Amino acid sequence: MNKRIPVLEIFGPTIQGEGMVVGRKTMFVRTAGCDYSCSWCDSAFTWDGSSKEDIQQLECQEILKELKKIGGENFDHVTISGGNPALIASIDELVDLLHQHGIEVALETQGSRWQDWFKKIDDLTISPKPPSSQMKTNWHILDEIVERLKENHISLKVVIFNKSDLMYAEKVHQRYPGIPFFLQVGNDDLEEMESDHLALSLLKKYQWLIDQVVSSNTLNHVRVLPQVHALVWGNKRGV
Ligand SMILES: C[S@@+](CC[C@H](N)C(=O)[O-])C[C@H]1O[C@@H](n2cnc3c(N)ncnc32)[C@H](O)[C@@H]1O
Ligand SMILES: Nc1nc2[nH]cc(C(=O)O)c2c(=O)[nH]1
Ligand code: SF4
Numbered sequence: 642m643n644k645r646i647p648v649l650e651i652f653g654p655t656i657q658g659e660g661m662v663v664g665r666k667t668m669f670v671r672t673a674g675c676d677y678s679c680s681w682c683d684s685a686f687t688w689d690g691s692s693k694e695d696i697q698q699l700e701c702q703e704i705l706k707e708l709k710k711i712g713g714e715n716f717d718h719v720t721i722s723g724g725n726p727a728l729i730a731s732i733d734e735l736v737d738l739l740h741q742h743g744i745e746v747a748l749e750t751q752g753s754r755w756q757d758w759f760k761k762i763d764d765l766t767i768s769p770k771p772p773s774s775q776m777k778t779n780w781h782i783l784d785e786i787v788e789r790l791k792e793n794h795i796s797l798k799v800v801i802f803n804k805s806d807l808m809y810a811e812k813v814h815q816r817y818p819g820i821p822f823f824l825q826v827g828n829d830d831l832e833e834m835e836s837d838h839l840a841l842s843l844l845k846k847y848q849w850l851i852d853q854v855v856s857s858n859t860l861n862h863v864r865v866l867p868q869v870h871a872l873v874w875g876n877k878r879g880v
């Protein structure tokens with residue numbers, strides 16, 4: 642087994658800008674590689690080859706050292722995202738190491754692959770992909786992942802760009818009614834470098850999404866959120 646983890650960036654402390662622990666002070670570890678290629682991925686550099694020279698193969702001790710170097714004593718929570726961290730078996734050891742140091746661990750993944758170490762994650766977000774992404778959900782795998790995690794602190798988060806994405810979100814929520822459910826504003830302005838312009842357009846999209854959800858009779862026990870980090874810092878990397 643390869644004990645090293647392909648890491649593209651380590652950053653923070655910042656706040657978790659999305660979903661179930663939004664606002665939580667956290668560090669990020671972003672892994673390289675994804676089994677999907679979503680049309681609107683805001684982290685495409687993790688899988689499209691454009692940053693392949695930045696990938697570092699790190700042991701978990703080295704990751705902890707880098708987290709401490711950047712974050713000092715100013716954090717007690719680490720979010721592992723990607724790419725898809727669920728491709729990497731050796732994250733198991735990283736989760737244990739962080740826990741040994743009193744650090745809580747969150748995970749962002751799309752629900753396409755299972756790892757046994759999911760059971761140890763403190764805040765686990767599963768983000769199945771709607772039609773606008775051009776990806777196809779494997780419902781059998783998703784059913785199994787949700788079933789295995791029913792005792793854990795998990796949530797479902799669907800990014801919304803249009804009405805067919807909303808219909809997909811309704812389907813996901815109806816399929817897993819007991820799981821905390823988040824709808825997230827989609828950002829299709831990934832080239833906008835003027836953060837004020839981006840914030841304005843994202844707020845308009847947030848308003849549209851709220852309007853859609855309040856007028857739905859299937860999306861009742863749900864939460865609607867923007868990507869807070871995109872509102873504050875725009876499309877900047879490493880925040
Ligand atoms: C970059 S992904 C990495 C983790 C995992 N591959 C996944 O998709 O869940 C982290 C989160 O960002 C969301 N995301 C990616 N691109 C986005 C965009 N353009 N607008 C809004 N959310 C986006 C994903 O849906 C996911 O919830
Ligand atoms: N602040 C902040 N919050 C986030 N939540 C999920 C992120 C991700 O890219 O997975 C992300 C990110 O990149 N930055
Ligand atoms: S699954 Fe996540 S990282 Fe992979 S392409 Fe989609 S949004 Fe990007």
Ligand SMILES: [Mg+2]
Pocket residue numbers: 683684
């Ligand atoms: Mg992101």
